[in-house]
Amino acid sequence: xxASRNGGGANGLGVSFEFFPPKTEAMEQTLxxxxxxxxxxxxxxxxxxxxxxxxxxxxxHATLARILSETTLNPAAHLTxxxxxxxxxxxxxxxxxxxxVRHIVALRGDPVEGIGATYxxxxxxxxxxxxxxxxxxxxxxxxxxxxxxYVERHPESPDWSTEIDNLKRKVDAGANRAITQFFFDxxxxxxxxxxxxxxxxxxxxxxxxxxxxxxxxxxxxxxKAGASVPPWFAARFxxxxxxxxxxxxxxxxxxxxxxxxxxxxxxxxxHFYTMNRADLVYAICHLLGMRSAKPAPASGEAVAA
Ligand code: FAD
Numbered sequence: 614x615x616a617s618r619n620g621g622g623a624n625g626l627g628v629s630f631e632f633f634p635p636k637t638e639a640m641e642q643t644l645x646x647x648x649x650x651x652x653x654x655x656x657x658x659x660x661x662x663x664x665x666x667x668x669x670x671x672x673x674h675a676t677l678a679r680i681l682s683e684t685t686l687n688p689a690a691h692l693t694x695x696x697x698x699x700x701x702x703x704x705x706x707x708x709x710x711x712x713x714v715r716h717i718v719a720l721r722g723d724p725v726e727g728i729g730a731t732y733x734x735x736x737x738x739x740x741x742x743x744x745x746x747x748x749x750x751x752x753x754x755x756x757x758x759x760x761x762x763y764v765e766r767h768p769e770s771p772d773w774s775t776e777i778d779n780l781k782r783k784v785d786a787g788a789n790r791a792i793t794q795f796f797f798d799x800x801x802x803x804x805x806x807x808x809x810x811x812x813x814x815x816x817x818x819x820x821x822x823x824x825x826x827x828x829x830x831x832x833x834x835x836x837k838a839g840a841s842v843p844p845w846f847a848a849r850f851x852x853x854x855x856x857x858x859x860x861x862x863x864x865x866x867x868x869x870x871x872x873x874x875x876x877x878x879x880x881x882x883x884h885f886y887t888m889n890r891a892d893l894v895y896a897i898c899h900l901l902g903m904r905s906a907k908p909a910p911a912s913g914e915a916v917a918a
Contacts, residue, residue, distance in 0.1 A: 624902040627657040627882040629689075629792075629819070632889050634661055634672035640889070644676070647891035652684055653905030654898050657882070660689035660718055660759075666696045666725040667705075674708060681713045689759065690714045693722025694739035695732070699748065702739060706749055709756075716757040718792065719745040719783075732769065743782035750787035762791035762818055764805040768839035777812045784814050791816060792884045794838055795823035797846045799874050820875055823886040824893040825850065825864045865893055869900050876901070 630651050635641040648659070661676045663669060673690065680688045690709045694702050709717060721742040724730040734740035739748060746758050760783040761767075763776065770776040780791065796802055802820055809818055825831045828850035835842050849867055853860040872883060883901070885894045 625881060626876070626901050626903065628654065628898055628901070628903065629656050629658045629660065629882070629884045630894065631660045631662065631821075631884060631886050632676070634664070634669045634676045635889070636672070644889045647887060647889050648680070648684065648686075650891040650895055651887070651898075652686055653907055654895070654903050655905075656686065658687045658689045658716055660691060660716075660884075663691040663693050663720070663722075665723060667693065667722075670705065674705075674712070677709070677714055678712050687716065688714055689716035689718050689757075691718040691720060692745065693720045694735070694742065694745045695722030696725050696735055696738070698735060698737040699739050700737075702745065703748060703752065706752055706756075710753045715755065716759065717749055718759045718761075719749060719788070720761055721745070741779070741782075743779065743786045746783050746786035746788050757790075758788050759790045759792055760788040762793045762805070762809075763839070764793050764796045764801045765839060765841060773808060777808055777814075780809065781812055781814060784816055788816060790819055792819045793821045795821045795835070795840055795886060797871065798841070798843050799871060799878065801841075802875070803878060817882060819882045819884045820880060821884045821886060822868065822872060822897075824868045824888075824890075824897065826861075826888060826890060826893065828860070829854065861893070865896050868893065868897050872897055872901065 632644055632648070635644045651659075659680065661673050661680070663673050677688050677690050680686050692702065692705055692709070706717065719742050721732070721740075724732045739745045742760055746760060749756055749758055760780075762780055763770070766773065766776045767779070770779065783791070793802065793805070806818060823831065828847070832842050832847070846867070849863055850860065853863060875883070885897070887894050
């Protein structure tokens, strides 16, 4: 039932987990092993991404449908408006709602030509995520809406007032919460919260946490996303390129340090970019005091990676 699709830790902390739709049978297996391991932690919601330019539309939908039919988790569906008409996007929103999805992460998306290309709104589409938020609100008032936030500014925002004005437009359009792009320096997050508060915005700004499964990959991804990698952070992974088991231990320690420091700063909700892997995130949630009634066995992915 709907009421049981509500997580929430006994210790007042809440977590959510982000997954991407699998491309192959093997990836599907990995995803479901991870979902089964993380589900007993009773996350507030689990979100499923929408591939660049809608490339995973069917797979995103299929993953959401399977979560709804096989678990009691509360799924959130990502949706972007790039490269599609508003009628096409509305149809996806209606399909989500008809399937039983009650939470959408509303995004603009990146130019289909790749990050770095100039974004151009589709002539018949929603231009920015604030427009998508308004459309979802109008069509399905019962659907919860989350949006993005960038503690280091979105790469296309020339200054902070542009950035905060955009967040304000999304809040005014009806967004319930923002989830941040990942970051490694918690001071950036605190400074961002100050800017948000100064603008009079009061929606939760949930930190997006990325566990570093592979530093080289994460650094590349960070550069594309406009997230900085502080030298002290990079130094922690130095020389571990060929040492996966030490890398995993360091990754857990580094992520724990970040998350526990955020708790000290008053953060109560965390969104984990899981990359469809469970073990590291499960360990961090354990450190946050979360316990599952019937833990599934560790997958051994940490040593296998
Ligand atoms: P917006 O909030 O629309 O803002 C984008 C830029 O446009 C900003 O610089 C803003 O200042 C500017 N802007 C806004 N309104 C106007 C206006 N009226 N005129 C001029 N400029 C304006 N991408 C995917 O493809 N699939 C996903 O599933 C996905 N999930 C994500 C989840 C999270 C939590 C985050 C943080 C990002 C995610 N992304 C995803 C990436 C996202 O699509 C990109 O970062 C994209 O570049 C911006 O999308 P947005 O919704 O943040 O944009």
